Amino acid sequence: MKKRNLPLSKVYTLIETGPVVLLTTADKNRANVMTLAWHTMLDFEPPLIGCVVSEQNYSYKALLKTRACVLNIPTRELGKAVAGCGNTSGRDSDKFAAFGLTPKPAKRVPAPLIDECYASLECKVVDTRMARRYNFLVLEVVKAWIDPDCKDPKTLHHRGCDAFMVAGKTITLPSKMK
Amino acid sequence: MKKRNLPLSKVYTLIETGPVVLLTTADKNRANVMTLAWHTMLDFEPPLIGCVVSEQNYSYKALLKTRACVLNIPTRELGKAVAGCGNTSGRDSDKFAAFGLTPKPAKRVPAPLIDECYASLECKVVDTRMARRYNFLVLEVVKAWIDPDCKDPKTLHHRGCDAFMVAGKTITLPSKMK
Numbered sequence: 001m002k003k004r005n006l007p008l009s010k011v012y013t014l015i016e017t018g019p020v021v022l023l024t025t026a027d028k029n030r031a032n033v034m035t036l037a038w039h040t041m042l043d044f045e046p047p048l049i050g051c052v053v054s055e056q057n058y059s060y061k062a063l064l065k066t067r068a069c070v071l072n073i074p075t076r077e078l079g080k081a082v083a084g085c086g087n088t089s090g091r092d093s094d095k096f097a098a099f100g101l102t103p104k105p106a107k108r109v110p111a112p113l114i115d116e117c118y119a120s121l122e123c124k125v126v127d128t129r130m131a132r133r134y135n136f137l138v139l140e141v142v143k144a145w146i147d148p149d150c151k152d153p154k155t156l157h158h159r160g161c162d163a164f165m166v167a168g169k170t171i172t173l174p175s176k177m178k
Numbered sequence: 179m180k181k182r183n184l185p186l187s188k189v190y191t192l193i194e195t196g197p198v199v200l201l202t203t204a205d206k207n208r209a210n211v212m213t214l215a216w217h218t219m220l221d222f223e224p225p226l227i228g229c230v231v232s233e234q235n236y237s238y239k240a241l242l243k244t245r246a247c248v249l250n251i252p253t254r255e256l257g258k259a260v261a262g263c264g265n266t267s268g269r270d271s272d273k274f275a276a277f278g279l280t281p282k283p284a285k286r287v288p289a290p291l292i293d294e295c296y297a298s299l300e301c302k303v304v305d306t307r308m309a310r311r312y313n314f315l316v317l318e319v320v321k322a323w324i325d326p327d328c329k330d331p332k333t334l335h336h337r338g339c340d341a342f343m344v345a346g347k348t349i350t351l352p353s354k355m356k
Contacts, residue, residue: 010338012338013337013338013341016196016215016216016335016336016337016338017196017335017336017337017343018194018195018196018197018335019196037194037219038194038218038219038220039218040216040217040218040228040229040230041215041216041230042216042230042312042313042314043312048312050218050228050312050314051218052218052219052220076349079349079351080351080352082351083351083352087352130308134220134221134226134228134316135220136220136228138312154346157194157195157196157335157345158194158195159191159194159195159348160188160190160191160194162350162351162352163191163348163349163350164348164349164350164351165195165345165346165347165348166346166347166348166349167335167343167345167346168332168343168344168345168346168347169343169344169346170337170341170342170343170344171257171341171342171344172340172341172342173257173258173260173261173340173342174258174261174265174340
Protein backbone atom coordinates (compact mmCIF):
# COMPACT_ATOMS: atom_id res chain seq x y z
CA MET A 1 0.00 0.00 0.00
CA LYS A 2 1.36 3.40 -0.93
CA LYS A 3 1.37 5.69 2.06
CA ARG A 4 2.34 9.33 2.34
CA ASN A 5 3.55 11.36 5.27
CA LEU A 6 0.82 12.63 7.59
CA PRO A 7 1.57 15.85 9.50
CA LEU A 8 2.01 15.08 13.19
CA SER A 9 -0.63 17.67 14.06
CA LYS A 10 -3.27 15.44 12.39
CA VAL A 11 -2.47 12.22 14.24
CA TYR A 12 -5.18 12.77 16.87
CA THR A 13 -7.91 12.54 14.21
CA LEU A 14 -6.94 8.87 13.68
CA ILE A 15 -6.72 7.86 17.32
CA GLU A 16 -9.48 9.68 19.18
CA THR A 17 -12.22 7.63 17.48
CA GLY A 18 -10.93 4.59 19.43
CA PRO A 19 -9.88 2.14 16.71
CA VAL A 20 -8.36 -1.21 17.52
CA VAL A 21 -4.68 -1.01 16.53
CA LEU A 22 -1.97 -3.52 15.70
CA LEU A 23 1.13 -2.72 17.75
CA THR A 24 4.39 -3.93 16.24
CA THR A 25 7.75 -4.30 17.94
CA ALA A 26 11.16 -5.62 16.85
CA ASP A 27 13.87 -7.06 19.01
CA LYS A 28 17.05 -8.53 17.51
CA ASN A 29 15.38 -8.41 14.11
CA ARG A 30 12.51 -10.57 15.30
CA ALA A 31 9.30 -8.62 14.81
CA ASN A 32 6.03 -9.23 16.61
CA VAL A 33 2.51 -7.82 16.51
CA MET A 34 -0.28 -7.58 19.08
CA THR A 35 -3.84 -6.26 19.04
CA LEU A 36 -4.53 -3.29 21.29
CA ALA A 37 -7.83 -1.61 22.11
CA TRP A 38 -7.04 0.47 25.21
CA HIS A 39 -5.40 3.75 24.25
CA THR A 40 -6.06 7.49 24.29
CA MET A 41 -4.60 10.68 22.91
CA LEU A 42 -2.78 12.68 25.61
CA ASP A 43 -1.58 15.68 23.60
CA PHE A 44 -1.84 17.13 20.10
CA GLU A 45 1.70 18.05 19.07
CA PRO A 46 4.03 16.40 19.47
CA PRO A 47 1.32 13.74 19.51
CA LEU A 48 1.34 11.77 22.75
CA ILE A 49 -0.65 8.56 23.06
CA GLY A 50 -1.20 6.62 26.27
CA CYS A 51 -1.76 2.87 25.93
CA VAL A 52 -2.22 -0.14 28.17
CA VAL A 53 0.19 -3.01 27.50
CA SER A 54 0.50 -5.69 30.14
CA GLU A 55 3.69 -7.41 31.21
CA GLN A 56 1.87 -10.59 30.25
CA ASN A 57 1.95 -9.52 26.60
CA TYR A 58 4.94 -11.00 24.81
CA SER A 59 5.48 -7.61 23.14
CA TYR A 60 6.06 -5.90 26.49
CA LYS A 61 9.70 -6.87 26.83
CA ALA A 62 10.69 -5.71 23.35
CA LEU A 63 8.64 -2.55 23.79
CA LEU A 64 10.47 -1.62 26.99
CA LYS A 65 13.90 -2.72 25.71
CA THR A 66 13.78 -0.89 22.38
CA ARG A 67 11.51 1.87 23.71
CA ALA A 68 9.82 1.95 20.34
CA CYS A 69 6.86 0.52 18.44
CA VAL A 70 4.51 1.21 15.53
CA LEU A 71 0.76 1.60 15.95
CA ASN A 72 -0.84 0.35 12.73
CA ILE A 73 -4.53 1.00 12.14
CA PRO A 74 -6.38 -1.84 10.41
CA THR A 75 -9.74 -1.74 8.64
CA ARG A 76 -12.60 -4.23 8.20
CA GLU A 77 -10.77 -6.37 5.62
CA LEU A 78 -8.15 -7.22 8.24
CA GLY A 79 -10.71 -8.49 10.77
CA LYS A 80 -9.36 -12.03 10.84
CA ALA A 81 -5.82 -10.81 11.44
CA VAL A 82 -6.99 -8.43 14.18
CA ALA A 83 -8.79 -11.21 16.03
CA GLY A 84 -6.03 -13.71 15.31
CA CYS A 85 -3.28 -11.45 16.63
CA GLY A 86 -5.35 -10.98 19.78
CA ASN A 87 -5.82 -14.73 20.24
CA THR A 88 -2.21 -15.87 19.85
CA SER A 89 1.19 -15.08 21.32
CA GLY A 90 4.43 -14.21 19.58
CA ARG A 91 6.05 -16.68 21.96
CA ASP A 92 4.67 -19.50 19.84
CA SER A 93 4.30 -18.18 16.32
CA ASP A 94 5.27 -15.70 13.62
CA LYS A 95 2.02 -13.79 13.49
CA PHE A 96 2.95 -11.89 10.33
CA ALA A 97 3.18 -15.17 8.40
CA ALA A 98 0.20 -16.72 10.19
CA PHE A 99 -2.18 -13.85 9.36
CA GLY A 100 -0.83 -12.62 6.04
CA LEU A 101 0.59 -9.34 7.30
CA THR A 102 3.53 -7.76 5.46
CA PRO A 103 6.21 -6.00 7.54
CA LYS A 104 7.86 -2.97 5.89
CA PRO A 105 10.76 -0.96 7.29
CA ALA A 106 9.89 2.14 9.29
CA LYS A 107 11.97 5.33 9.11
CA ARG A 108 12.56 6.21 12.74
CA VAL A 109 12.10 2.99 14.75
CA PRO A 110 13.18 -0.66 14.42
CA ALA A 111 9.59 -1.98 14.57
CA PRO A 112 7.96 -2.55 11.18
CA LEU A 113 5.02 -0.86 9.50
CA ILE A 114 2.24 -3.26 8.51
CA ASP A 115 1.75 -2.74 4.80
CA GLU A 116 -1.93 -3.73 4.78
CA CYS A 117 -2.93 -1.10 7.37
CA TYR A 118 -4.15 2.25 5.99
CA ALA A 119 -2.20 4.23 8.63
CA SER A 120 0.93 3.63 10.69
CA LEU A 121 2.37 5.70 13.53
CA GLU A 122 6.04 5.31 14.44
CA CYS A 123 6.34 5.80 18.19
CA LYS A 124 8.95 6.14 20.93
CA VAL A 125 8.17 5.13 24.50
CA VAL A 126 8.68 8.37 26.44
CA ASP A 127 7.27 7.68 29.91
CA THR A 128 7.02 4.40 31.80
CA ARG A 129 6.27 5.80 35.27
CA MET A 130 2.70 4.51 35.15
CA ALA A 131 3.72 1.10 33.83
CA ARG A 132 3.86 -0.63 37.16
CA ARG A 133 0.54 0.57 38.55
CA TYR A 134 -1.62 0.72 35.41
CA ASN A 135 0.39 -1.03 32.64
CA PHE A 136 0.12 2.43 31.08
CA LEU A 137 2.84 3.63 28.71
CA VAL A 138 3.17 7.05 27.12
CA LEU A 139 4.19 7.04 23.45
CA GLU A 140 5.32 9.96 21.31
CA VAL A 141 4.52 9.70 17.62
CA VAL A 142 7.66 10.68 15.70
CA LYS A 143 6.55 9.85 12.16
CA ALA A 144 3.10 9.16 10.72
CA TRP A 145 2.02 7.50 7.48
CA ILE A 146 -1.36 7.37 5.77
CA ASP A 147 -2.87 5.97 2.58
CA PRO A 148 -4.19 9.12 0.87
CA ASP A 149 -6.77 7.06 -1.05
CA CYS A 150 -8.48 5.81 2.10
CA LYS A 151 -10.98 8.61 2.73
CA ASP A 152 -13.50 6.79 4.89
CA PRO A 153 -11.64 4.06 6.79
CA LYS A 154 -13.82 1.23 8.11
CA THR A 155 -11.89 0.94 11.35
CA LEU A 156 -12.76 -1.71 13.97
CA HIS A 157 -13.81 -0.81 17.52
CA HIS A 158 -13.86 -3.52 20.14
CA ARG A 159 -17.12 -4.10 22.08
CA GLY A 160 -15.79 -6.98 24.21
CA CYS A 161 -15.26 -10.67 23.51
CA ASP A 162 -15.88 -11.40 19.82
CA ALA A 163 -17.89 -8.24 19.03
CA PHE A 164 -16.41 -5.43 16.96
CA MET A 165 -18.17 -2.28 15.78
CA VAL A 166 -17.26 -1.26 12.24
CA ALA A 167 -16.92 2.49 11.69
CA GLY A 168 -20.01 3.98 10.06
CA LYS A 169 -20.37 7.19 8.11
CA THR A 170 -18.81 10.48 9.12
CA ILE A 171 -21.09 13.46 9.74
CA THR A 172 -20.31 17.08 10.48
CA LEU A 173 -21.59 18.93 13.51
CA PRO A 174 -20.93 22.62 14.18
CA SER A 175 -17.99 22.10 16.51
CA LYS A 176 -15.17 24.25 17.79
CA MET A 177 -13.63 21.15 19.38
CA LYS A 178 -10.11 20.58 18.21
CA MET B 179 -35.24 7.07 29.71
CA LYS B 180 -35.57 3.94 31.82
CA LYS B 181 -32.13 2.55 32.64
CA ARG B 182 -31.20 -0.56 34.53
CA ASN B 183 -28.06 -1.46 36.45
CA LEU B 184 -25.13 -2.65 34.32
CA PRO B 185 -22.68 -5.06 36.01
CA LEU B 186 -19.36 -3.27 36.53
CA SER B 187 -17.56 -6.10 34.72
CA LYS B 188 -19.30 -5.03 31.48
CA VAL B 189 -18.38 -1.35 31.58
CA TYR B 190 -15.34 -1.82 29.34
CA THR B 191 -17.56 -2.88 26.43
CA LEU B 192 -19.04 0.63 26.38
CA ILE B 193 -15.80 2.57 26.64
CA GLU B 194 -13.20 0.71 24.58
CA THR B 195 -14.93 1.59 21.30
CA GLY B 196 -13.91 5.21 21.90
CA PRO B 197 -17.24 7.07 22.10
CA VAL B 198 -17.42 10.78 22.78
CA VAL B 199 -18.86 11.17 26.29
CA LEU B 200 -20.61 13.94 28.19
CA LEU B 201 -18.90 14.42 31.56
CA THR B 202 -21.10 15.92 34.27
CA THR B 203 -20.00 17.45 37.55
CA ALA B 204 -21.83 19.18 40.40
CA ASP B 205 -20.45 21.71 42.82
CA LYS B 206 -22.68 23.43 45.39
CA ASN B 207 -25.70 22.08 43.52
CA ARG B 208 -24.64 23.77 40.32
CA ALA B 209 -24.21 21.07 37.69
CA ASN B 210 -22.15 21.36 34.53
CA VAL B 211 -21.43 19.21 31.48
CA MET B 212 -18.48 19.01 29.06
CA THR B 213 -17.75 16.95 25.97
CA LEU B 214 -14.79 14.56 26.25
CA ALA B 215 -13.17 12.44 23.57
CA TRP B 216 -9.83 11.46 25.13
CA HIS B 217 -10.25 8.51 27.45
CA THR B 218 -9.27 4.85 27.75
CA MET B 219 -10.08 1.82 29.86
CA LEU B 220 -7.28 1.05 32.34
CA ASP B 221 -8.70 -2.01 34.09
CA PHE B 222 -11.71 -4.33 33.93
CA GLU B 223 -13.00 -4.66 37.50
CA PRO B 224 -13.30 -2.48 39.34
CA PRO B 225 -13.50 -0.58 36.05
CA LEU B 226 -10.84 2.11 35.85
CA ILE B 227 -10.98 4.77 33.14
CA GLY B 228 -8.24 7.29 32.37
CA CYS B 229 -9.34 10.59 30.86
CA VAL B 230 -7.80 13.88 29.84
CA VAL B 231 -9.44 16.96 31.37
CA SER B 232 -7.55 20.22 31.20
CA GLU B 233 -7.36 22.83 33.93
CA GLN B 234 -8.74 25.15 31.28
CA ASN B 235 -12.03 23.24 31.33
CA TYR B 236 -14.51 24.87 33.68
CA SER B 237 -15.43 21.37 34.94
CA TYR B 238 -11.89 20.74 36.20
CA LYS B 239 -12.31 22.57 39.50
CA ALA B 240 -15.55 20.81 40.46
CA LEU B 241 -14.10 17.49 39.33
CA LEU B 242 -11.08 17.86 41.61
CA LYS B 243 -13.03 19.34 44.51
CA THR B 244 -15.81 16.74 44.60
CA ARG B 245 -13.59 13.97 43.21
CA ALA B 246 -16.59 12.67 41.33
CA CYS B 247 -18.31 12.84 37.95
CA VAL B 248 -20.62 10.93 35.63
CA LEU B 249 -19.60 9.82 32.14
CA ASN B 250 -22.76 9.80 30.03
CA ILE B 251 -22.65 8.20 26.59
CA PRO B 252 -24.70 10.01 23.94
CA THR B 253 -25.91 8.70 20.59
CA ARG B 254 -26.49 10.29 17.18
CA GLU B 255 -29.72 12.07 18.18
CA LEU B 256 -27.76 14.13 20.70
CA GLY B 257 -25.24 15.37 18.12
CA LYS B 258 -26.16 19.03 18.53
CA ALA B 259 -25.81 18.82 22.30
CA VAL B 260 -22.46 17.02 22.00
CA ALA B 261 -21.06 19.70 19.69
CA GLY B 262 -22.71 22.49 21.66
CA CYS B 263 -21.31 21.33 24.99
CA GLY B 264 -17.87 21.21 23.37
CA ASN B 265 -18.23 24.75 22.02
CA THR B 266 -19.37 26.55 25.15
CA SER B 267 -18.26 26.95 28.75
CA GLY B 268 -20.20 26.41 31.95
CA ARG B 269 -18.69 29.72 33.07
CA ASP B 270 -21.15 31.54 30.85
CA SER B 271 -24.21 29.32 30.57
CA ASP B 272 -26.38 26.52 31.90
CA LYS B 273 -25.61 23.94 29.25
CA PHE B 274 -28.36 21.55 30.38
CA ALA B 275 -30.99 24.19 29.60
CA ALA B 276 -29.21 25.43 26.49
CA PHE B 277 -29.01 21.99 24.85
CA GLY B 278 -32.13 20.31 26.19
CA LEU B 279 -30.37 17.85 28.51
CA THR B 280 -32.22 16.58 31.59
CA PRO B 281 -30.18 16.05 34.79
CA LYS B 282 -31.33 13.17 37.01
CA PRO B 283 -29.94 12.28 40.44
CA ALA B 284 -27.18 9.70 40.55
CA LYS B 285 -26.92 7.11 43.35
CA ARG B 286 -23.31 7.36 44.44
CA VAL B 287 -22.04 10.78 43.33
CA PRO B 288 -23.33 14.37 43.42
CA ALA B 289 -22.98 14.84 39.64
CA PRO B 290 -26.15 14.13 37.65
CA LEU B 291 -26.96 11.45 35.10
CA ILE B 292 -28.07 12.82 31.74
CA ASP B 293 -31.46 11.27 31.10
CA GLU B 294 -31.19 11.36 27.29
CA CYS B 295 -27.94 9.31 27.21
CA TYR B 296 -28.34 5.55 26.78
CA ALA B 297 -25.63 4.78 29.37
CA SER B 298 -24.22 6.60 32.40
CA LEU B 299 -21.22 5.70 34.55
CA GLU B 300 -20.97 7.14 38.05
CA CYS B 301 -17.27 7.69 38.78
CA LYS B 302 -14.94 8.66 41.61
CA VAL B 303 -11.61 10.35 40.89
CA VAL B 304 -9.07 7.91 42.36
CA ASP B 305 -5.69 9.12 41.11
CA THR B 306 -4.57 12.63 40.18
CA ARG B 307 -0.81 12.03 40.10
CA MET B 308 -0.71 12.41 36.33
CA ALA B 309 -2.91 15.50 36.33
CA ARG B 310 -0.13 18.04 36.29
CA ARG B 311 1.94 16.51 33.52
CA TYR B 312 -0.72 15.05 31.22
CA ASN B 313 -4.06 16.44 32.50
CA PHE B 314 -4.75 12.73 32.99
CA LEU B 315 -7.13 11.63 35.72
CA VAL B 316 -7.95 8.08 36.77
CA LEU B 317 -11.63 7.39 37.45
CA GLU B 318 -13.17 4.36 39.10
CA VAL B 319 -16.69 3.47 37.97
CA VAL B 320 -18.76 2.78 41.09
CA LYS B 321 -22.20 2.41 39.51
CA ALA B 322 -23.25 1.91 35.89
CA TRP B 323 -26.59 2.41 34.15
CA ILE B 324 -27.80 1.32 30.74
CA ASP B 325 -30.97 1.46 28.68
CA PRO B 326 -31.72 -2.24 28.04
CA ASP B 327 -33.67 -1.39 24.87
CA CYS B 328 -30.66 0.22 23.16
CA LYS B 329 -29.09 -2.83 21.52
CA ASP B 330 -27.06 -1.12 18.82
CA PRO B 331 -26.10 2.35 20.06
CA LYS B 332 -25.16 4.86 17.36
CA THR B 333 -22.38 6.39 19.41
CA LEU B 334 -20.34 9.35 18.13
CA HIS B 335 -16.57 9.16 17.64
CA HIS B 336 -14.62 12.38 17.10
CA ARG B 337 -12.46 12.67 13.98
CA GLY B 338 -11.22 16.20 14.69
CA CYS B 339 -12.82 19.63 14.21
CA ASP B 340 -16.44 19.25 13.12
CA ALA B 341 -16.20 15.61 11.92
CA PHE B 342 -17.79 12.78 13.91
CA MET B 343 -17.94 9.13 12.91
CA VAL B 344 -21.25 7.49 13.75
CA ALA B 345 -20.98 3.88 14.98
CA GLY B 346 -21.77 1.37 12.25
CA LYS B 347 -22.88 -2.22 12.56
CA THR B 348 -21.38 -4.71 14.99
CA ILE B 349 -19.79 -7.88 13.59
CA THR B 350 -18.37 -10.91 15.32
CA LEU B 351 -14.85 -12.18 14.81
CA PRO B 352 -13.45 -15.33 16.41
CA SER B 353 -11.76 -13.57 19.30
CA LYS B 354 -10.44 -14.64 22.68
CA MET B 355 -9.82 -10.96 23.49
CA LYS B 356 -11.55 -9.95 26.65
